[in-house]
Amino acid sequence: xxxxxxxxxxxxxxxxxxxxxxxxxxxxxxxxxxxxxxxxxxxxxxxxxxxxxxxxxxxxxxxxxxxxxxxxxxxxxxxxxxxxxxxxxxxxxxxxxxxxxxxxxxxxxxxxx
Amino acid sequence: xxxxxxxxxxxxxxxxxxxxxxxxxxxxxxxxxxxxxxxxxxxxxxxxxxxxxxxxxxxxxxxxxxxxxxxxxxxxxxxxxxxxxxxxxxxxxxxxxxxxxxxxxxxxxxxxxxxxxxxxxxxxxxxxxxxxxxxxxxxxxxxxxxxxxxxxxxxxxxxxxxxxxxxxxxxxxxxxxxxxxxxxxxxxxxxxxxxxxxxxxxxxxxxxxxxxxxxxxxxxxxxxxxxxxxxxxxxxxxxxxxxxxxxxxxxxxxxxxxxxxxx
Numbered sequence: 001x002x003x004x005x006x007x008x009x010x011x012x013x014x015x016x017x018x019x020x021x022x023x024x025x026x027x028x029x030x031x032x033x034x035x036x037x038x039x040x041x042x043x044x045x046x047x048x049x050x051x052x053x054x055x056x057x058x059x060x061x062x063x064x065x066x067x068x069x070x071x072x073x074x075x076x077x078x079x080x081x082x083x084x085x086x087x088x089x090x091x092x093x094x095x096x097x098x099x100x101x102x103x104x105x106x107x108x109x110x111x112x113x
Numbered sequence: 114x115x116x117x118x119x120x121x122x123x124x125x126x127x128x129x130x131x132x133x134x135x136x137x138x139x140x141x142x143x144x145x146x147x148x149x150x151x152x153x154x155x156x157x158x159x160x161x162x163x164x165x166x167x168x169x170x171x172x173x174x175x176x177x178x179x180x181x182x183x184x185x186x187x188x189x190x191x192x193x194x195x196x197x198x199x200x201x202x203x204x205x206x207x208x209x210x211x212x213x214x215x216x217x218x219x220x221x222x223x224x225x226x227x228x229x230x231x232x233x234x235x236x237x238x239x240x241x242x243x244x245x246x247x248x249x250x251x252x253x254x255x256x257x258x259x260x261x262x263x264x265x266x267x268x269x270x271x272x273x274x275x276x277x278x279x280x281x282x283x284x285x286x287x288x289x290x291x292x293x294x295x296x297x298x299x300x301x302x303x304x305x306x307x308x309x310x311x312x313x314x315x316x317x318x319x320x321x322x323x324x325x326x327x328x329x330x331x332x333x334x335x336x337x338x339x340x341x342x343x344x345x346x347x348x349x350x351x352x353x354x355x356x357x358x359x360x361x362x363x364x365x366x367x368x369x370x371x372x373x374x375x376x
Contacts, residue, residue: 002164002166002167003164003166003167003170004164004167006194007163007167007170007171007188008167008170009194010184010194010197010198011167011170011171011174011175012174013198013202014174014175014180014184014197014198014201014202014205015174015175015176017198017201017202017205018175018176018177018180018201018202018205018208019231019232021202021205021206021207021208021209021212022208022211022212022231022232022234023212023227023228023231023232024209024212025209025211025212025213025215025216026212026215026216026219026227026228026230026231027224027227027228027231028216029212029213029216029217029220037354039217040353040354040357040358041350041351041353041354042213042214042217042350043350043353043354043357044317044318044321044349044350044351044352044353044354044357045210045211045213045214045243045346045347045349045350046214046239046240046243046244046312047243047309047312047313047318047319047321047322047325047349047353048321048322048324048325048345048346048347048348048349048350048352048353049207049210049211049236049239049240049243049325049342049345049346049349050240050243050305050308050309050312050322050325051309051321051322051323051324051325051326051329051345051349052325052326052328052329052341052342052345052346052349053236053240053305053329053342054302054305054306054309054326055325055326055327055329055330056329056330056333056341056342057301057302057305058302059330061333062330062331062333062334068291069291069294069295069298072295072299073295073298073299073302076299076303077302077306080302080303080306080307081306081310084306084307084309084310084311085310085311088311089307090138090139090142090244090304090307090308091138091141091142093303093306093307093310094142094145094300094303094304094307096303097299097300097302097303097306097307098145098296098297098299098300098303099296100299101295101296101298101299101303102292102293102295102296103292104295105291105292105294105295105296106292109291109292
């Protein structure tokens with residue numbers, strides 16, 4: 001179990017930089033109501049970031065999937081979306097999505113894709 | 114399970130208290146999704162020449178998935194440490210947005226508590242938290258212990274998964290069938306869908322998410338991988354706010370004209 005000091009320093013520097021970007025807004029924005037304009041923008045950070053993260057997860061490297069696993073994820077996303085809209089249940093949606101991905105990847109495997 | 118309720122603001126997590134119980138429930142899909150992702154990181158880090166201790170130390174100290182993969186890759190390629198550090202920190206600048214969005218809901222907490230929860234504000238924790246934020250604005254009690262439980266569970270899962278991947282990554286991957294691997298890999302996208310889909314009842318949210326998605330892909334295709342979520346998130350949020358403002362303006366004008374007709 002070796003730990004080279006140069007790597008430890010690197011991890012510490014990156015860790016501190018990452019923490020700084022997480023803590024800075026929390027430390028600097030202390031007002032409960034930052035104003036209507038800022039509030040309106042901040043209200044839509046969630047959906048905008050979720051859209052960005054989901055797109056990145058479904059289209060790695062901004063391309064159509066290159067392997068059956070990626071296609072299975074893309075195909076599973078549509079019924080998973082339906083489950084999320086229909087039920088609004090976080091846990092059920094995740095379980096249903098994973099089940100669908102498993103099923104579709106299994107079918108792709110059986111079909112020899 | 115987290116329950117959503119419909120309201121004028123779209124669909125939001127049911128109001129009430131976001132305490133320990135809801136923190137645990139919200140942590141489950143994140144922890145399930147983190148385990149295989151962290152195990153994959155552990156495997157990549159070992160292949161890049163890091164020891165088990167170094168692999169786990171990076172997860173403990175950095176705790177940011179995408180940049181850890183990038184760092185392991187750069188270490189394996191022999192990139193100089195300052196370049197690795199600059200790239201990784203740049204990739205994590207998107208967290209500025211997360212803190213800004215969460216800050217008003219936590220404004221009554223002590224600086225120490227805000228500093229403590231800042232460490233665990235990853236993509237997925239923010240995504241989960243953002244679903245509660247509209248409720249927080251309308252009186253949902255956002256408790257410190259609830260957020261702490263959510264963050265600690267996710268952190269423990271990430272560190273444990275990294276260790277597991279570093280110690281037995283190859284054997285683990287060989288033992289898992291491709292179908293099961295697909296299911297595990299889909300845990301985080303499914304979580305994003307579960308959090309996003311119920312929020313898209315209104316045009317501004319739809320516009321924000323749509324532009325966020327398209328901009329993220331376009332920026333990544335343009336080679337701005339480290340910046341894409343930050344920039345796409347900011348662009349999408351600006352569009353959402355603009356559409357929101359237009360909708361309010363149109364509503365006001367409609368009311369005015371109706372008032373005029375009646376008057």
